[in-house]
Amino acid sequence: MPAVEPRLADVHWEGRLSAGTPAGELTKLAAEVGADAIVIGSRGVGYLHALLGSVAYETLHLASCPVTVIPERSLAPGPATA
Numbered sequence: 001m002p003a004v005e006p007r008l009a010d011v012h013w014e015g016r017l018s019a020g021t022p023a024g025e026l027t028k029l030a031a032e033v034g035a036d037a038i039v040i041g042s043r044g045v046g047y048l049h050a051l052l053g054s055v056a057y058e059t060l061h062l063a064s065c066p067v068t069v070i071p072e073r074s075l076a077p078g079p080a081t082a
Contacts, residue, residue, distance in 0.1 A: 023058035037066045
């Protein structure tokens with residue numbers, strides 16, 4: 001099992017395996033389960049969508065619920081919290 005980012009250790013999540021485009025499958029699943037929001041990470045690679053990344057960009061346009069995009073740089077190691 002991959003290491004959990006300590007600042008996200010209390011976040012509830014579950015894994016699912018699905019075939020299709022990432023943004024399409026994320027938004028379809030969110031609609032199926034009645035998600036209140038989608039939280040997605042972004043590395044911000046690529047020319048056209050340099051700030052968001054193509055999956056995050058497409059998810060923002062397809063989703064019927066709010067989408068929060070967390071850039072990879074915001075998860076850089078920071079000071080430890082007690």
